[in-house]
Amino acid sequence: MSILLESLVELIRRTSVELPEDVRRAIAAALETEKTGTIAESALKIIERNIDLAHCKSQPICQDTGSILFYVDAPVDFDQIAFGDAACEAVRQATAKGHLRQNSVDTLTGKNDGTNVGPGSPTLYFRQHASPEINVRLVLKGGGCENVGAQYSLPCETLGAGRDLDGCRRVILDAVLQAQGRGCGPGILGVCLGGDRATGFAFSKAQFLRFVDDRNPVPELDRLEQDILNTANQLGIGPMGFGGRSTLLGVKIGAVNRLPASFFVSVSYMCWAYRRQGVRLTPEGRCERWLY
Numbered sequence: 001m002s003i004l005l006e007s008l009v010e011l012i013r014r015t016s017v018e019l020p021e022d023v024r025r026a027i028a029a030a031l032e033t034e035k036t037g038t039i040a041e042s043a044l045k046i047i048e049r050n051i052d053l054a055h056c057k058s059q060p061i062c063q064d065t066g067s068i069l070f071y072v073d074a075p076v077d078f079d080q081i082a083f084g085d086a087a088c089e090a091v092r093q094a095t096a097k098g099h100l101r102q103n104s105v106d107t108l109t110g111k112n113d114g115t116n117v118g119p120g121s122p123t124l125y126f127r128q129h130a131s132p133e134i135n136v137r138l139v140l141k142g143g144g145c146e147n148v149g150a151q152y153s154l155p156c157e158t159l160g161a162g163r164d165l166d167g168c169r170r171v172i173l174d175a176v177l178q179a180q181g182r183g184c185g186p187g188i189l190g191v192c193l194g195g196d197r198a199t200g201f202a203f204s205k206a207q208f209l210r211f212v213d214d215r216n217p218v219p220e221l222d223r224l225e226q227d228i229l230n231t232a233n234q235l236g237i238g239p240m241g242f243g244g245r246s247t248l249l250g251v252k253i254g255a256v257n258r259l260p261a262s263f264f265v266s267v268s269y270m271c272w273a274y275r276r277q278g279v280r281l282t283p284e285g286r287c288e289r290w291l292y
Contacts, residue, residue, distance in 0.1 A: 002086070003286050004083070004086045004285025005086050005089055005093070007279065007281060007285050007286060007287045008086055008087055008136070009090045009093050009097070009099075010279075010287065011090075011138055011277060011279050011287075012094040012099050012138065013058070014290075015276065016060045016061065016094075016099045016140060017054050017055060017058050017060060018054070019055075019274060022212045022213055022292065023212055023249075023276075026212045026213065026249040027044065027048060027051070027186075027249065030044060030245075031044040031246075033233075033245045034239075034244050034245060035244075038243070038244060039242040039244075040244025040246065041244075044186075044239050044246070047239070059098070060100070061275065062142055062271075062275075064101065064103065064142040064144065065101045065103050065140055066103070066142040066143065067121070067123065067141045067143075067146065068100070068116065068121060068122035068123065068138070068140060069125070069138065069139040069205065070124045070125065070137070070138055071125045071136070071138075071206065071209060071278075072127070072134075072135070072136050072137075073127050073129055073131075073134070073135040074126065074135075075129065075131065075133075075134070076128050076130075078126075078128070078134065080124075080126050083124075084124055087124060088117045088122065091117055092115045092116070094116075095114070095115055100140075102116065104116045104117070104118055104121045132283075134280065134282075134283070135280050135281075136279055136280075136281060137209050137276070137277070137278035138278065139209070139275065139276045140276075141275075142271055144182070144271060145183040145184060145269045146268075147182070148178070148179040148183040148269045149175075149204075149266075150174075150175040150178065150266075150267045151197060151200065151201065151264060151266045151267065152174075152264065152265045152267075153264055154167050154168070154171070154264075154265060155167065156171055159171055159174055168265050169224060169227065169228060171265050171267075172189065172191055172251075172253075172265065173228060173231060173232060175189075175267040176189070176235065176237070176247065176248065177235065179237075179269060180241050181237050181239070181240050181241015181242065181247075183269045184273065185237065185239055185240060185241065185246075185247055185272065186246045186248055186249045186272055187247075187248055187249065187269050187270055187271055188208065188212065188248065188251070188270040188274055189228070189248060189251045189267060189269060189270075190204045190205055190206070190207030190208045190267075190269075191204050191207065191253040192204040192207070192253075192254055192255070192264075192265070192266045193254070193255040193256075193264075193265055194255050194257055194258035195257070195258060195264060195266070196258075196262065196264065199256065200266030203266070204254075204268040205268045206254075207254055208252065208268070208270055208276055209276065210252045212249060213250075216252075216253065218255070221255065224253055225251040225252065225253050226251075228251045228253075229250065229251045232247045232248045232251075233245055233246060233248060235247055239272075249272070249274075276292060277290070277291070279291060
């Protein structure tokens, strides 16, 4: 096994079986907010137990190991074709080892070849930068939380949402309300303001690369994130929709340019099993430092 291939298999394993410390802290903090003896408290305790067991047994946190999204930041001379081949082989091997469930099917036939490799799986996003560093981040996004994502086109008359930040707030909170605990809450929102329909969703998912407890450097977006987080946690939806004070663990919002004719707000929802990990690789492909 090549050094790069070995590193990518380990990246997949860690992402699938170990939640990063920032996520674990957020879940522990959510548990502290719930009243003793409630179903919400019980649900979060079960979630914590699930996380511990997955870590100890090195088994997937969830039976739905999700869509496989690689985000690669690399120098200009980086061989993207070779990396893509290695990533696909790493997915095959990680699936054979049980780090990933046989979870990808042909859309037309429903056939599952048991490898998790096929058109669009895994998905790879490459970004060139001037630095010599090679950073590879991986998100495993389950189907349940993917089902409750939403996209709005402003103005939205039914919600009284105009083309401003208040309108954005209204539709984002509507997405939380419509989810009603589905998608395995407490969840994390990744949101894109602007873009087109395709880039909006892609950019909203890239927000999941941020730390749960970071703060947005754009003051207007920081205020919006904190407002939506606080408001959502007063809706009473709670973990798994059982009621309670922890509907969301975090809200991450970015904005990109749009056409004057369009104003999309794209909302991606991540479940509590916030499987996101990253690694800095040496030029030979060896793991140098874990990023989360």
